[in-house]
Amino acid sequence: MIHLLNDQQLERYSTFKQFVDKYVSPFAEEWEHEQRIPHNVLKQCGKAGFIGGILPQQYGGGEWDNITFGLLNEAFGRASSSLTGLFTVQAMVAVCILKWGTSAQKNQWLPRISAGEQIASFALTEPAGGSNIQFIETSFSLQDDDMVINGQKKWITFSEYADIFLVFGKLNGQLPVACIVERNTPGIHIEPIKDMMGFRASHLSEITFQNCRVPQWNVIGRPGFGLSCVANLGLHYGRISTAWSAAGLMRACVEESIAYSKKRMIGKKLLHSLESVKSVIADMCTRQEAVSLLCWQASYLEDKHSPQAIEKAIMAKLMASVEAVQASGNAVQMQGAAGCRENTRVARCYRDSKIMEIIEGTTQVCKNALGDTLL
Amino acid sequence: MEKTISYTEVIKGYILRCAGLMELDENTDIFESGIVNSLFIIQLMTFLERDFKIKITMEDLDISNFKSVKTIASFVTRKVSRVN
Numbered sequence: 187m188i189h190l191l192n193d194q195q196l197e198r199y200s201t202f203k204q205f206v207d208k209y210v211s212p213f214a215e216e217w218e219h220e221q222r223i224p225h226n227v228l229k230q231c232g233k234a235g236f237i238g239g240i241l242p243q244q245y246g247g248g249e250w251d252n253i254t255f256g257l258l259n260e261a262f263g264r265a266s267s268s269l270t271g272l273f274t275v276q277a278m279v280a281v282c283i284l285k286w287g288t289s290a291q292k293n294q295w296l297p298r299i300s301a302g303e304q305i306a307s308f309a310l311t312e313p314a315g316g317s318n319i320q321f322i323e324t325s326f327s328l329q330d331d332d333m334v335i336n337g338q339k340k341w342i343t344f345s346e347y348a349d350i351f352l353v354f355g356k357l358n359g360q361l362p363v364a365c366i367v368e369r370n371t372p373g374i375h376i377e378p379i380k381d382m383m384g385f386r387a388s389h390l391s392e393i394t395f396q397n398c399r400v401p402q403w404n405v406i407g408r409p410g411f412g413l414s415c416v417a418n419l420g421l422h423y424g425r426i427s428t429a430w431s432a433a434g435l436m437r438a439c440v441e442e443s444i445a446y447s448k449k450r451m452i453g454k455k456l457l458h459s460l461e462s463v464k465s466v467i468a469d470m471c472t473r474q475e476a477v478s479l480l481c482w483q484a485s486y487l488e489d490k491h492s493p494q495a496i497e498k499a500i501m502a503k504l505m506a507s508v509e510a511v512q513a514s515g516n517a518v519q520m521q522g523a524a525g526c527r528e529n530t531r532v533a534r535c536y537r538d539s540k541i542m543e544i545i546e547g548t549t550q551v552c553k554n555a556l557g558d559t560l561l
Numbered sequence: 562m563e564k565t566i567s568y569t570e571v572i573k574g575y576i577l578r579c580a581g582l583m584e585l586d587e588n589t590d591i592f593e594s595g596i597v598n599s600l601f602i603i604q605l606m607t608f609l610e611r612d613f614k615i616k617i618t619m620e621d622l623d624i625s626n627f628k629s630v631k632t633i634a635s636f637v638t639r640k641v642s643r644v645n
């Protein structure tokens with residue numbers, strides 16, 4: 187995939203990798219163990235321009251193309267899926283505001299998201315289910331000029347920290363609506379969710395909205411389009427981000443496997459001299475490259491503003507997450523018992539990759555959506 | 562009028578390709594009839610933005626603009642005339 191990048195993309199990719207080597211890789215294990223990423227790391231990412239990279243300059247963004255955004259996710263995904271989850275959700279919320287917000291809404295929220303001063307969460311999934319978003323039950327009702335929100339959201343990334351939430355529900359039980367809710371709004375209760383198997387430092391929580399009143403001004407897009415246009419756009423970016431992040435995770439698995447096979451003795455031979463090990467590594471590298479190419483294609487089509495980008499992003503996310511599970515399984519297997527220690531990089535990849543098959547549309551849901559699109 | 566006709570053809574052609582259909586009445590409600598899935602509306606909007614060089618924003622979010630080939634074509638006609 188590298189040979190498809192232009193000079194600017196290569197330069198930025200190199201900046202991301204340097205940042206990751208210095209500020210992410212040495213700490214990623216500790217963050218997982220403690221189930222938290224220090225707030226200053228998020229701020230540092232904002233300052234470096236990583237959070238608002240894809241936004242226009244007028245909102246403090248870097249005007250990156252989508253391939254560069256993908257490379258950011260790949261570079262960070264190689265070291266920490268949890269931190270990459272931050273970029274995923276910030277982009278999901280930011281693109282929704284950018285595309286469907288009024289200019290006043292864009293000015294209100296985008297510069298702060300971009301600078302890492304405000305952390306945003308994408309609050310779609312509910313305790314009763316996440317796969318079929320048409321069935322969300324969070325209720326919005328209009329009273330005077332306010333939206334009154336009642337309902338519950340669950341498994342919401344970075345919501346433990348978030349300053350604003352893009353909340354999805356139905357106006358009068360019917361019209362899908364998307365609305366920004368600020369954290370300090372009375373009636374919000376946030377309950378952190380701990381001990382996930384992967385993405386352990388992603389600050390998930392369950393959020394309850396009880397007669398939570400926000401100005402109608404905060405509605406993004408128009409009632410009726412909250413799911414079809416707003417949520418679907420956010421999920422599309424989420425899939426691009428997760429696909430690239432999975433490609434980065436696969437790269438970590440390849441690196442770990444090659445390094446381990448070069449130092450582990452099996453009797454009098456190094457592990458990598460075994461034919462079966464060569465075959466596994468060849469397979470892992472090939473699949474990693476194939477996944478990267480699918481990711482590149484999805485981002486390239488997004489840059490060309492092609493309608494096909496939607497289905498290509500689903501394909502990329504579907505294949506990347508499934509292949510990441512396979513690659514991390516191989517990486518654990520190659521290290522034997524050593525790879526089964528909870529605090530090893532390969533064990534973390536193994537746990538995180540499974541989550542990638544669940545977020546932004548499960549493997550089954552992605553296949554259904556593709557089937558509908560292709561047939 | 563000529564433009565509206567060619568917009569209609571281009572839009573119809575796109576929907577036919579996406580939905581894998583041979584024929585489509587210009588007045589058929591493409592969402593109600595179930596010939597397209599829920600992801601289609603953002604695909605359609607991207608297509609319209611790219612091919613007709615228009616920008617669809619929050620003010621355009623009115624389902625009557627996107628219901629059928631006919632309403633989409635007249636929406637595009639209005640948008641294009643505002644751009645020019």
Ligand SMILES: Cc1cc2nc3c(=O)[nH]c(=O)nc-3n(C[C@H](O)[C@H](O)[C@H](O)COP(=O)(O)OP(=O)(O)OC[C@H]3O[C@@H](n4cnc5c(N)ncnc54)[C@H](O)[C@@H]3O)c2cc1C
Binds near residue numbers: 311317343382548554
């Ligand atoms: C780490 C993590 C972070 C997350 N972050 C966020 C976030 O920031 N915001 C947010 O809104 N949500 C978030 N989620 C929730 C995530 O989006 C949902 O878990 C996901 O959409 C699946 O929903 P569910 O868990 O309710 O599973 P369910 O919908 O209950 O599905 C259960 C099983 O049934 C299968 N299934 C469901 N429908 C079909 C079907 N039609 N055909 C075939 N199989 C089907 C699924 O594939 C799955 O295997 C996060 C989840 C995790 C684990």
